[in-house]
Amino acid sequence: MDFYLGLIQIIGVHTLLGLSAYCVLHTGQVSLAQAGFFAVGAYVAGMLTVLAHWPIVPALLVAGVVAGSLACAVGFPALRVKGLMLVVATAAFGEAVRLFFFNFNYQLERGGFHIGPHGGEGFRQIRYFPEYGWSTLEVAAFIWVVVVLTMAALWWMDRSRAGAVLRAVGEDEVAAQSSGINVTVVKVSAMTVGGVIAGIGGGIFAHYTTHIEHIQFGIVLATFAVAYPILGGLSNVFGTLIAVIFIQGFLIEGLRFMGDWRNLLFGGLIVLAMNVRPRGLIDAGTITLVKRLVFRSKERASA
Amino acid sequence: MLELQGLTKHFGGVRAVEKVDLSVAQGEILGLIGPNGSGKSTIVNLICGLFPLTDGRVLLHGTDISDLPPHARVTLGIARTFQNIRLFGQLTVWQNLWVAQNSGEQFGQENFLRRWLGGSRRARGEIDRTLEFFDLAHKSDELAANLAFGEQRRLEFARALAAKPSLVLLDEPAAGMNAEEIDQLDRRIRMLRDDGVTILLIEHHVELVMSVADRIAVLNFGQKIAEGAPADVQANPLVREAYLGTATAA
Numbered sequence: 001m002d003f004y005l006g007l008i009q010i011i012g013v014h015t016l017l018g019l020s021a022y023c024v025l026h027t028g029q030v031s032l033a034q035a036g037f038f039a040v041g042a043y044v045a046g047m048l049t050v051l052a053h054w055p056i057v058p059a060l061l062v063a064g065v066v067a068g069s070l071a072c073a074v075g076f077p078a079l080r081v082k083g084l085m086l087v088v089a090t091a092a093f094g095e096a097v098r099l100f101f102f103n104f105n106y107q108l109e110r111g112g113f114h115i116g117p118h119g120g121e122g123f124r125q126i127r128y129f130p131e132y133g134w135s136t137l138e139v140a141a142f143i144w145v146v147v148v149l150t151m152a153a154l155w156w157m158d159r160s161r162a163g164a165v166l167r168a169v170g171e172d173e174v175a176a177q178s179s180g181i182n183v184t185v186v187k188v189s190a191m192t193v194g195g196v197i198a199g200i201g202g203g204i205f206a207h208y209t210t211h212i213e214h215i216q217f218g219i220v221l222a223t224f225a226v227a228y229p230i231l232g233g234l235s236n237v238f239g240t241l242i243a244v245i246f247i248q249g250f251l252i253e254g255l256r257f258m259g260d261w262r263n264l265l266f267g268g269l270i271v272l273a274m275n276v277r278p279r280g281l282i283d284a285g286t287i288t289l290v291k292r293l294v295f296r297s298k299e300r301a302s303a
Numbered sequence: 304m305l306e307l308q309g310l311t312k313h314f315g316g317v318r319a320v321e322k323v324d325l326s327v328a329q330g331e332i333l334g335l336i337g338p339n340g341s342g343k344s345t346i347v348n349l350i351c352g353l354f355p356l357t358d359g360r361v362l363l364h365g366t367d368i369s370d371l372p373p374h375a376r377v378t379l380g381i382a383r384t385f386q387n388i389r390l391f392g393q394l395t396v397w398q399n400l401w402v403a404q405n406s407g408e409q410f411g412q413e414n415f416l417r418r419w420l421g422g423s424r425r426a427r428g429e430i431d432r433t434l435e436f437f438d439l440a441h442k443s444d445e446l447a448a449n450l451a452f453g454e455q456r457r458l459e460f461a462r463a464l465a466a467k468p469s470l471v472l473l474d475e476p477a478a479g480m481n482a483e484e485i486d487q488l489d490r491r492i493r494m495l496r497d498d499g500v501t502i503l504l505i506e507h508h509v510e511l512v513m514s515v516a517d518r519i520a521v522l523n524f525g526q527k528i529a530e531g532a533p534a535d536v537q538a539n540p541l542v543r544e545a546y547l548g549t550a551t552a553a
Contacts, residue, residue: 161402164394164401167394167398171392172389172390172391174389176391177372178351178353178377178382179382179405179462179465179466180378180405181374181403181405182374
């Protein structure tokens with residue numbers, strides 16, 4: 001049972017990570033910096049609960065704000081580059097964040113123990129959940145409350161004018177500018193919102209694993225972050241969720257018996273998805289199709 | 304209302320636009336014609352601010368807007384269409400107009416939230432009416448990418464109007480259209496003019512320009528070679544030379 005609860009937790013956290021990239025991807029920016037924002041959120045939230053004894057919710061909120069501000073600051077220079085160059089620039093930023101935490105030492109002495117981030121050895125003993133007696137089920141429920149709230153907010157944003165504006169910028173920047181859209185503001189805002197979501201996700205990650213270190217926030221995690229929304233499609237938030245369930249639940253856990261061959265499968269899958277379904281598993285066409293089917297069955301029922 | 308003073312744009316060694324002076328009066332339809340590569344589209348891009356000027360100024364109602372970014376010029380009332388259609392293909396027809404509603408008037412300048420979350424009932428009504436005017440209302444939930452060519456051209460025009468511009472730059476709106484569609488376009492341009500919208504029409508289709516424009520300016524090799532009433536321009540030997548080549552002595 002605990003195995004499945006653990007899996008549900010992982011899926012929840014990765015969904016947050018995927019949604020942070022989803023937001024940025026709407027504006028046509030492929031960002032490999034999301035793992036960096038995730039790391040910042042993880043360390044900030046961990047330090048707040050462990051060193052400053054904050055409760056979890058405010059710690060997560062501050063983690064989101066810090067990661068979001070950083071994302072906003074990164075958003076401006078990132079605007080100058082596009083496409084592949086943006087991928088390289090954001091990947092470099094993510095690595096810089098990782099290396100920062102590799103060297104980051106901030107330990108306090110508490111009751112004969114040294115606690116806090118300790119460079120390459122990582123940040124151990126983020127024991128907020130066990131200390132306050134949260135069961136695995138409660139932790140999983142907490143994670144999913146956050147995930148559902150985030151998904152609901154993004155779902156709503158997708159349907160608002162802001163969502164349409166993000167997509168418009170992603171489709172054609174020149175046309176968007178010429179329609180009176182301030183592309184700079186839109187792109188930086190998307191980056192900031194993505195940073196906030198990644199920060200909160202990272203904060204949760206730190207608390208359920210209880211031990212974080214720099215190597216967890218490398219380029220692999222950054223690739224996963226963008227792979228989810230690319231695979232799931234940008235038409236709605238459920239695409240990302242389904243992609244996470246598919247990759248984490250089936251590819252990583254379900255095919256565990258294949259060992260390291262899974263990585264090969266993962267790479268192949270992305271190439272396949274980009275060729276067969278360039279707009280993701282669930283694209284606007286799929287939505288129209290589903291709507292039509294539902295509509296038709298209703299018509300039949302009423303006839 | 305719009306005045307170009309010594310407008311110049313060089314791309315490397317290419318003099319795309321060279322010292323063009325042009326003014327568009329409030330409420331008129333100005334046709335801008337010229338052979339391929341004469342700098343017509345470059346002028347539109349310069350008016351919209353898509354790239355910086357090499358020299359010269361763009362004035363709107365007497366204010367210099369040469370340094371404003373493109374989106375700010377739209378809020379001041381300049382909207383455009385593109386020669387090669389640039390719609391938001393994965394948005395619906397309705398959404399294409401929705402995102403282009405950027406003038407403060409439609410949402411109330413002060414109401415930030417309403418502006419980003421969807422707009423007032425009035426703003427929505429305006430979209431419906433604009434789509435009606437372009438005979439696209441029945442397609443409003445269709446993805447823009449799935450429209451037929453003529454419909455896409457109409458949608459581009461409609462999107463340009465969604466921002467409630469006082470000046471519309473139409474970059475070859477008749478390209479690829481059949482005779483009937485051109486007739487409709489002609490009618491719509493006139494109706495807009497009667498509504499008080501000023502129009503700068505760039506067009507290859509000479510018949511349309513001659514029929515609809517109040518005045519015509521002719522470009523060749525980035526320079527203005529003639530300007531005046533349609534009949535005068537048509538009779539101008541320089542214009543004939545630009546289009547037909549220099550008469551060689553037999």
